[in-house]
Structures are given as C-alpha cells and as structure tokens.
Amino acid sequence: MTRRPRHFPGGIHPDQHKAESNATPIATMPLLPRYVVPLRQHIGTAARACVEVGERVLRGQPVGLAEGYVSTGAHAPTSGTVVAVEARAVPHPSGLFDTCVVIDADGEDRAVEFQPLAWRELDPSALRNRVRELGLAGLGGAVFPSYIKLNPAPQPIHTLIVNGAECEPWITCDDRLMRERAPEIVEGIAVMRHALGCATVLIGVEDNKPEAITALRAAVAAAGADFEVIALPTRYPSGGGKQITYLLTGVETPTGGRSTDVGIQVFNVGTAYALQRAVTRGEPLISRVVTVTGHVARPGNFETRIGTPINDLLAAAGGALAGASGEIVGGPLMGFALMDLAAPVTKAVNCVIVKNPSQFPPRPVDLPCIRCGACARACPAGLQPFEMYWYSRARDFGRAQGYDLFDCIECGACAYVCPSHIPLVDYFRHAKSEIWEREREKSNADQARQRHEFKTFRLEREKREKAEKFAKAAEQTKAAANAVETGADPEAERKKAILHAALERAKKAKETVTPKNTDNLPPAIQGEIAEIEARRRAAGLADTPEKTGNDTP
Amino acid sequence: MNGSPHSLAIGNSVNAIMIKVLLALIPGIAAHAWFFGPGIWVSLLLCTAFAFMLEVLLLLLRGFPLKPFLTDGSVLVTAWLLALALPTLAPWWIYAVGAIFAVVIAKHLYGGLGQNLFNPAMVAYAVLIVGFPTYMTQWPAPVALALHPVGPWEAFDLVLSGKGSISPDAYTSATVLDTWKTQARLGVPASEIVSHPAFGHVGGFGHEWVALGYLTGGLLLMAARVVTWHIPVAFLGAVALTTGALHLADPVHYAPPLLHLAAGGTMLGAFFIATDPVTAASTPRGKLIYAALAGFLVVVIRVWGNFPDGIAFAILLANVCVPFIDDYTQPRVFGHARRKTGPGDQT
Numbered sequence: 001m002t003r004r005p006r007h008f009p010g011g012i013h014p015d016q017h018k019a020e021s022n023a024t025p026i027a028t029m030p031l032l033p034r035y036v037v038p039l040r041q042h043i044g045t046a047a048r049a050c051v052e053v054g055e056r057v058l059r060g061q062p063v064g065l066a067e068g069y070v071s072t073g074a075h076a077p078t079s080g081t082v083v084a085v086e087a088r089a090v091p092h093p094s095g096l097f098d099t100c101v102v103i104d105a106d107g108e109d110r111a112v113e114f115q116p117l118a119w120r121e122l123d124p125s126a127l128r129n130r131v132r133e134l135g136l137a138g139l140g141g142a143v144f145p146s147y148i149k150l151n152p153a154p155q156p157i158h159t160l161i162v163n164g165a166e167c168e169p170w171i172t173c174d175d176r177l178m179r180e181r182a183p184e185i186v187e188g189i190a191v192m193r194h195a196l197g198c199a200t201v202l203i204g205v206e207d208n209k210p211e212a213i214t215a216l217r218a219a220v221a222a223a224g225a226d227f228e229v230i231a232l233p234t235r236y237p238s239g240g241g242k243q244i245t246y247l248l249t250g251v252e253t254p255t256g257g258r259s260t261d262v263g264i265q266v267f268n269v270g271t272a273y274a275l276q277r278a279v280t281r282g283e284p285l286i287s288r289v290v291t292v293t294g295h296v297a298r299p300g301n302f303e304t305r306i307g308t309p310i311n312d313l314l315a316a317a318g319g320a321l322a323g324a325s326g327e328i329v330g331g332p333l334m335g336f337a338l339m340d341l342a343a344p345v346t347k348a349v350n351c352v353i354v355k356n357p358s359q360f361p362p363r364p365v366d367l368p369c370i371r372c373g374a375c376a377r378a379c380p381a382g383l384q385p386f387e388m389y390w391y392s393r394a395r396d397f398g399r400a401q402g403y404d405l406f407d408c409i410e411c412g413a414c415a416y417v418c419p420s421h422i423p424l425v426d427y428f429r430h431a432k433s434e435i436w437e438r439e440r441e442k443s444n445a446d447q448a449r450q451r452h453e454f455k456t457f458r459l460e461r462e463k464r465e466k467a468e469k470f471a472k473a474a475e476q477t478k479a480a481a482n483a484v485e486t487g488a489d490p491e492a493e494r495k496k497a498i499l500h501a502a503l504e505r506a507k508k509a510k511e512t513v514t515p516k517n518t519d520n521l522p523p524a525i526q527g528e529i530a531e532i533e534a535r536r537r538a539a540g541l542a543d544t545p546e547k548t549g550n551d552t553p
Numbered sequence: 554m555n556g557s558p559h560s561l562a563i564g565n566s567v568n569a570i571m572i573k574v575l576l577a578l579i580p581g582i583a584a585h586a587w588f589f590g591p592g593i594w595v596s597l598l599l600c601t602a603f604a605f606m607l608e609v610l611l612l613l614l615r616g617f618p619l620k621p622f623l624t625d626g627s628v629l630v631t632a633w634l635l636a637l638a639l640p641t642l643a644p645w646w647i648y649a650v651g652a653i654f655a656v657v658i659a660k661h662l663y664g665g666l667g668q669n670l671f672n673p674a675m676v677a678y679a680v681l682i683v684g685f686p687t688y689m690t691q692w693p694a695p696v697a698l699a700l701h702p703v704g705p706w707e708a709f710d711l712v713l714s715g716k717g718s719i720s721p722d723a724y725t726s727a728t729v730l731d732t733w734k735t736q737a738r739l740g741v742p743a744s745e746i747v748s749h750p751a752f753g754h755v756g757g758f759g760h761e762w763v764a765l766g767y768l769t770g771g772l773l774l775m776a777a778r779v780v781t782w783h784i785p786v787a788f789l790g791a792v793a794l795t796t797g798a799l800h801l802a803d804p805v806h807y808a809p810p811l812l813h814l815a816a817g818g819t820m821l822g823a824f825f826i827a828t829d830p831v832t833a834a835s836t837p838r839g840k841l842i843y844a845a846l847a848g849f850l851v852v853v854i855r856v857w858g859n860f861p862d863g864i865a866f867a868i869l870l871a872n873v874c875v876p877f878i879d880d881y882t883q884p885r886v887f888g889h890a891r892r893k894t895g896p897g898d899q900t
C-alpha cells in the first residue's frame with residue numbers, strides 16, 4: 001500500500017539531461033596538493049578559524065569551530081600544513097571573497113582518530129552535539145546546520161521526509177548515491193528518526209530514477225524498516241521543500257513558516273548519507289558527491305573532498321571541451337554562474353555544469369510582458385508572477401508584496417516559460433532585497449523617531465518642571481507680598497515704615513533742591529532783576545507773585 | 554543579478570505565439586475567400602501594409618529597436634484581425650484609418666506592446682462604425698448568391714477606387730444578423746426569414762462556414778496551449794445561454810442560439826479577440842467572468858442595439874472591467890488559508 005503523491009500547482013518539464021552523467025559509478029577524486037576550506041559553507045554565522053598558519057593538521061581535524069547557534073564547524077580534508085587563513089574566491093553568486101583555510105597536503109592523508117557513535121544508545125541531545133561538531137549541514141543546497149533540524153523542539157515532528165527528488169535537470173549526484181549507497185542512506189535515515197522521534201518516514205524520489213527507487217526499496221526491506229519509498233511524477237520543482245511536503249503528505253506549509261510548523265521535517269538523501277558516515281564512523285563532513293556535467297570530456301559524479309578547487313574537479317572530468325561558455329554551480333534553474341574557477345567545492349556544491357552555446361544559448365533580448373499568464377500557470381506557489389513583475393518593475397514594492405512576493409521560492413519556473421524572456425526571478429530577488437532594505441531603514445527610522453520623540457518628551461518635561469518651579473517661586477513671593485499688605489508681619493511693617501520715611505525724605509529733598517533759573521545769582525544781578533521787575537510792574541506788564549498768568553485784557 | 558534560470562523553454566517566444574495565432578486564422582480566411590471572393594486578400598494586404606508602416610514609424614519615433622519589436626509578430630496579428638473584422642471591398646482609406654486607430658492610438662499611444670488597455674483592432678472597428686457607418690455595414694454577398702461575383706483584379710480596383718461601396722447593392726448584401734433584426738422588427742415570422750437562401754443552414758450562407766473555420770483554428774490554438782479554455786468557453790456559453798433564454802421565451806422575435814454562434818464575429822471574437830492576453834483578464838476565474846460579460850454584452854448589443862454586430866463594443870466594455878476583475882479574482886496562493894478578496898487584502 002503506497003500513498004499516491006498529490007499534485008502541487010504549476011511546475012514545468014524541462015529537458016532532463018540526466019543521462020549525460022548518471023551512467024557511470026561515483027569516482028573518487030585523487031588526492032590534490034592543495035585544498036581551500038571556506039569557513040562559511042552553511043547558512044548562519046561563519047565558523048571561527050581554530051588553526052594558525054604553519055600549523056600541521058590531520059584529516060578530519062577541525063579548522064573552524066561553530067560560532068553561535070546557527071553555525072557549524074569546518075574540517076581539514078586531508079593532512080598537511082595550513083599555509084594561509086585569508087579571503088579567497090568562494091562559490092557564491094556575488095563573486096565576493098570569503099575567509100578560507102588553505103591547506104597544503106603532505107600526501108600522507110593521515111586522519112585524526114575517529115570515534116564511531118553507538119547512536120542507538122546515545123541520547124538525542126548528545127547525538128545532536130556530536131553532529132554539530134562533525135560539521136553536518138544540509139547537502140540539498142540550503143546547507144542549514146543539521147543539528148538544529150534534528151531537534152524536535154519546540155515543535156514535535158511526526159513525519160520525516162527524505163528528499164531524493166533531485167528535480168533539477170543535469171544533476172545526478174543524489175541519483176548515483178541512492179543507487180550505490182542505499183543501505184547507508186537508510187541507516188542515516190534511522191539515525192534521523194532516532195533524533196527526531198517521529199512516527200512516519202517517507203522517502204520521495206522522482207520516477208525518472210527507477211534504479212534509485214529499486215535500490216532504496218531493497219535497502220529498506222533489508223533493514224527491516226517501515227520507511228515508505230514513493231515515486232514522484234517527474235515535474236520541476238518537486239524537490240522544493242514545500243512542494244515535496246505537499247506531494248507526500250498533502251499538507252501545505254503555511255505562508256511565512258516552515259514545514260516543522262506542521263510537524264514535518266525534510267532532509268536530503270545526501271545529508272542522510274553524510275549523517276550515517278558521521279555517526280557510524282565518527283567521520284566529519286569532509287567530502288560529498290558532486291556531479292560534473294555538460295560540456296566536459298567525461299561527465300560523471302565524483303566523491304569530492306570539501307575544499308577541492310573547481311578547476312581540479314573539472315580536470316578530473318577530463319576538462320572543459322573547446323567552445324565552453326562558462327560554468328554553472330548547481331542546476332540550470334536555480335544555480336548561479338561561477339565567477340572564479342579557483343573557488344572550492346563546499347558542502348553546498350552539488351553540481352558543476354560547463355555550458356556551451358548550443359545547450360545554454362545566451363538569453364534573448366527581453367520583450368514587454370504580454371500578460372499571457374504562462375508564468376502563473378507554471379508557478380508552484382500559485383502566484384501571479386506577471387503582476388509581481390509589473391509592480392516590481394514600477395518599483396511599487398508594496399503592491400508587489402501584496403501579490404505575495406515573499407511566497408516566491410525563486411525556482412525559476414516562471415522565467416523558464418516566459419515567452420518574452422523576462423528575467424523574472426532577478427526582478428523578484430531585487431524587489432525582495434529592496435523591501436528588506438526598506439524594512440531595515442524603517443526600523444532604523446523607527447528607532448531614530450523613538451529617540452527623537454523621547455528627547456522631545458524629555459525637553460518638554462524639563463521645560464514644564466522649570467516652569468512649575470518658577471511658578472512655585474512666584475507664588476511664594478506673592479504670598480509674602482500679600483502678607484505685608486495685611487500687616488501680619490511686624491518685620492514687614494517695620495520695613496514698610498522705613499521705606500515710607502525714605503520716600504518722604506526724598507520728596508522733601510526734591511522740593512528743596514529743585515532751583516529756579518533766577519535763584520543762586522550774584523547780588524548785583526539780583527539787584528538788576530529786582531529793578532527790572534519793578535519797572536515792569538510800574539508799566540503794568542510783569543507777572544506779579546500774585547498774578548502769574550497773562551491776564552491782560 | 555544571479556541570472557538564473559540559465560536555460561529557457563526551447564522555441565518559446567512572443568513571436569512563436571503570434572505565428573501560431575496567424576496560422577490558426579488561416580482556416581477561417583480560406584473559408585472567407587471561398588465563399589465571399591478575393592476581397593479578403595485585398596483587405597488583408599492593405600491592413601498589413603498600413604499597420605506595418607505605422608508600426609515602423611512609431612517605433613522609430615519612440616526610439617525603440619526595430620528588429621525585436623517588428624519580429625514579435627504582434628502588429629501582424631492586429632492587422633489581420635482588423636482586416637477580418639472590417640467588411641471587404643470597402644474603400645482603401647477605411648483600412649488606413651482603421652490601421653491608424655489600431656496601431657497608433659490604441660497600441661502605441663497606450664505604451665506599445667503589452668501596455669494597451671483596449672484591443673487595438675476593436676478600437677479601430679468601433680471608431681470606424683461610429684464614424685463611417687455606411688461603409689461598415691455593407692458586407693459582400695456570397696459569391697454563389699451575388700448578382701455580379703467580383704474577381705481578384707476587380708476587387709483591387711473596387712477598393713482603391715472606393716466604388717465598392719458607392720453602388721453597394723451590386724456586390725454586397727446585409728448580413729444575416731441585420732436581416733433578422735430588420736425583418737423581425739417588421740414582423741416577418743422567423744420561419745420565413747430562415748427559409749431565405751442567404752440564411753444558409755444556421756447562421757448565414759457562407760458566414761457559418763467562416764465561423765466553422767475560426768472555430769477549427771481556435772480549437773487548434775487551445776490544443777497548442779496558446780489560449781486556455783476559459784475565455785472561449787465562457788464567451789460562447791454566455792452567448793448561447795442568453796440567446797437561448799430569449800429564443801425560448803419568444804422564438805418568433807429572437808433568433809436561435811446557433812444563429813448567434815455562427816453569424817457575425819462570434820467565433821472570431823471568442824477565440825481570437827477576447828483572448829488577446831494583453832487586454833483580457835488573466836486569472837482563471839477572472840477570465841470566466843470577463844468572457845461571460847463580453848458574451849452577454851454581445852447579445853444585448855445585437856438584440857437591442859442598432860449596430861450590425863456587438864463584438865467590438867462588448868469586448869471593449871469588458872476590457873474596461875479587466876483591472877477590476879483581476880484584482881478581485883486572485884487565486885489562492887499555496888500555503889495561504891484562503892484566497893484574497895481584493896487589492897487591499899494583504900493577508
């Protein structure tokens with residue numbers, strides 16, 4: 001009794017191109033003279049370098065220690081000498097450099113002593129701590145530290161989904177891994193189930209990998225496990241976390257949330273294999289399977305040590321053929337263009353495709369959107385990409401967000417089918433980053449506004465307090481004055497009397513002091529004046545002391 | 554810019570879509586040429602020439618690169634739909650004015666490809682039927698019924714000289730929709746109208762075959778996934794249901810649904826004009842509402858209006874409602890508990 005997979009909305013059927021690389025067994029890369037191990041290979045905080053230049057290291061020895069909660073360690077891929085801890089090219093869409101530990105191999109490939117774990121007896125918490133030390137991170141592409149995902153808290157997990165869909169064209173590393181190492185994968189899944197304590201385990205594999213499905217079913221039967229291996233219809237992006245969850249359980253991951261919110265955890269088959277190695281051998285994550293395909297001499301899959309320069313990996317596949325036009329890291333739908341061939345393989349690198357112009361022609365000139373709706377029919381999230389594009393292009397990010405921009409998983413199905421060849425995903429990434437930037441600015445502005453408001457409030461308060469203080473002082477003075485008028489205070493009465501006396505004196509002084517312009521004159525002049533006055537009186541003109549006005553009729 | 558995806562669907566382009574649309578028009582055009590003579594070739598040729606020249610001129614004026622925009626094929630589709638919507642043997646300047654309104658006004662003045670609110674060919678048709686009704690109501694009579702069938706060179710001569718519409722009765726006749734409307738208003742019983750040779754089997758002699766041609770081409774377009782089923786089904790369904798209800802209520806005055814489906818521009822409108830992605834609603838439920846509205850309006854204009862056909866006005870009126878319809882018919886997004894109820898709904 002197998003469950004029938006559900007049908008998620010949209011999806012596309014690009015050319016598979018699996019046959020190029022899935023026909024031959026996984027080959028092991030030869031030991032190289034130099035490895036470059038980036039300290040940030042996972043989502044979260046970069047590991048902190050714990051070795052110094054000149055230090056000798058052994059295979060599996062930590063070179064970087066997990067820093068903070070969302071972080072995991074990095075380990076030396078072989079024995080040798082640390083020759084540099086510096087910024088180097090890393091496989092990242094930005095092409096920016098990042099801190100790497102560069103190790104010159106001594107060719108002896110001596111390892112630290114690995115300590116296998118008896119995981120069945122081990123407490124899940126102790127198991128998670130070991131997984132953290134061993135540098136496990138999701139190998140499906142998101143490279144989220146595995147120990148966090150193995151923790152069923154705070155949300156209990158009832159179903160574990162193991163993702164072997166490998167829906168991107170060209171990539172076959174999980175296909176080969178499932179065909180060749182199914183028993184190890186099954187044991188790794190058992191470890192996961194032990195840590196999570198979940199009841200149900202569902203393994204989803206696209207039906208274009210019948211050998212892998214057969215191998216897994218045989219391994220599950222041989223292990224006597226009750227895991228269910230389900231063939232998924234081949235339709236991109238069936239391996240998306242939300243898509244495979246829905247395909248296998250019919251549960252939609254709520255918007256803005258993770259599948260763990262609904263009690264489901266999703267791991268990649270490659271992670272299950274790495275976990276099995278880590279637990280049963282005690283070996284840290286120092287190698288993974290990488291597909292090298294496209295325009296190379298011998299496409300195939302390679303067991304590749306983390307830190308292998310991509311140059312060397314391509315050389316192992318016989319090198320790029322003449323007419324190669326660039327490299328893609330990851331699949332053709334979600335991968336990115338490699339800027340520097342010296343960049344190393346990290347835990348996230350599952351595939352390197354060498355392009356040629358016939359299989360990967362340059363994108364034609366984009367034409368205006370004709371609203372044909374092909375993107376909406378292809379969207380696995382049920383979005384209306386042409387509307388999101390319309391508003392993103394007009395820089396009306398609010399409305400773009402109103403069309404649920406943040407439910408976009410950037411799978412590229414819309415841009416794949418667009419008849420106008422519009423790079424829709426680029427528009428959506430840009431719009432998202434603009435919105436994040438605005439949110440940041442807004443939160444900064446909010447902080448500034450809060451600070452400003454508090455300052456204003458404080459100034460207001462100080463002003464008010466000052467005013468109150470003055471008012472109080474004035475009140476006291478007034479009260480004192482009132483007290484004087486009512487004669488209640490003998491001291492004030494005395495002061496008033498003194499004041500009064502002083503005023504009287506001043507008045508008198510003013511009266512006596514103020515001179516007439518005829519006063520204080522010499523006696524001779526006084527005499528003359530008297531004479532003149534007498535004459536004027538005689539003439540009846542002058543003002544007499546009695547009659548000062550001009551009363552002449 | 555990451556640039557992903559790095560591969561695109563092969564053979565998928567605006568140009569490929571437009572070519573498929575043009576190819577799908579050929580059965581209808583062939584039937585038209587068979588039943589109504591070579592006039593259709595003349596109007597196709599003139600509309601294509603005028604529209605193409607105007608497109609070049611406008612692209613140059615607007616500083617757009619010629620190659621990608623001329624090869625997108627959209628101007629050919631506009632030109633052909635215009636030619637098929639207009640009566641053949643009309644004076645040449647009718648086609649020129651039509652091309653100006655379609656390409657210059659309705660397309661480029663609204664911002665060019667992908668930006669126009671209204672279907673360009675229908676804007677041109679609407680302007681012409683309001684501005685020059687005499688020329689727009691004279692459709693050539695079927696060759697088999699015409700007093701004087703027109704040969705290819707004569708067709709050219711008639712169009713360039715404008716004589717085709719000066720002495721209309723020699724070459725043209727009223728359409729079956731017109732006939733039904735005028736006769737029914739005069740009180741002629743339905744049985745008598747139907748028995749007229751120009752009535753044909755169901756929707757006008759010749760016209761019904763042209764409609765069948767468009768239906769065939771339209772079904773091919775659906776098979777090629779250029780159009781989804783929503784718009785044609787809702788459009789034709791609305792026409793059939795509305796006319797069916799009227800016919801059931803009063804079979805003497807109201808024509809049977811088959812006549813409405815086969816006559817005039819119903820099939821051309823349902824598969825080729827209402828489905829223009831730029832001007833049509835784009836959500837699945839929105840398409841159903843938009844097309845049903847257009848189909849209903851076609852019947853209203855045909856039955857109670859004074860124009861010979863209602864396709865152009867019905868589709869233009871439905872075009873007006875598209876932004877509103879799209880806003881209120883957003884599908885439920887994966888992972889959301891319910892669908893949005895309108896543009897302001899941000900949940």
